[in-house]
Amino acid sequence: MAKLKLTKNEQKAQKDALKMYQRYLPTLTLKKQQLQSEIRTIEEKAKSVRSQKKALEEDFEKWISVFGEKDAFKPDMVTVKNIRKGFGNIAGVKIPVYEGADFGRGDYDLYSTPLWIDMAADRMEKALELDLQAEVLDEQVRLLSQELRTTTQRVNLFEKVKIPETKANIKKIGIFLGDEQVAAVVRSKISKKKLQGAVADSSEENVPEKKSAGVKKSSAKKGAKK
Numbered sequence: 001m002a003k004l005k006l007t008k009n010e011q012k013a014q015k016d017a018l019k020m021y022q023r024y025l026p027t028l029t030l031k032k033q034q035l036q037s038e039i040r041t042i043e044e045k046a047k048s049v050r051s052q053k054k055a056l057e058e059d060f061e062k063w064i065s066v067f068g069e070k071d072a073f074k075p076d077m078v079t080v081k082n083i084r085k086g087f088g089n090i091a092g093v094k095i096p097v098y099e100g101a102d103f104g105r106g107d108y109d110l111y112s113t114p115l116w117i118d119m120a121a122d123r124m125e126k127a128l129e130l131d132l133q134a135e136v137l138d139e140q141v142r143l144l145s146q147e148l149r150t151t152t153q154r155v156n157l158f159e160k161v162k163i164p165e166t167k168a169n170i171k172k173i174g175i176f177l178g179d180e181q182v183a184a185v186v187r188s189k190i191s192k193k194k195l196q197g198a199v200a201d202s203s204e205e206n207v208p209e210k211k212s213a214g215v216k217k218s219s220a221k222k223g224a225k226k
Helices: 008-067 117-225
Strands: 078-090 093-105
Touching (some): 008 078, 008 117, 078 117
């Protein structure tokens, strides 16, 4: 860490830095709150999607059991061929958005398979789609949580480190400069007193010489008269 310079220029630099921290902190705090709110909303949505999928699967299992032909439906009869995604932006974070999927149907003999296979395949597609939605929502949460951690670190850095540190530096420099100013005034007064004392001493030394000169002149005049 660079040593703090106790100068007016450094004091100005510290004050400018403090203004910057105090200007950006509310924006970062607002972003943090927005991210927290969005993450909660998306997590609730993902939870709802998974609940729908679970209910659909349970209903699907019961439905197949009624027909007593559980082994007639194979999981690979429905496959995901393509996932369509767009992109959105939340608090400056680019996130994926689920837009749909294309499914493929496995080959099966219409004559040898139960009549309900097509309806079962439709339900399987719906379950897979819900699963894909949940995965995209999880990715949104992951990206936003990552940004939230970074934003929280910055908020804590500004609140708990930079702002208090800068205020302390400004105070320290202010005290030093104030002491320097007082010391300068004291030195000035001392110098002034010394100068005044020197002038006074010089004046006192010159007075006797003038008197002596006057006496000598008077004596010289008296000698001339005689």
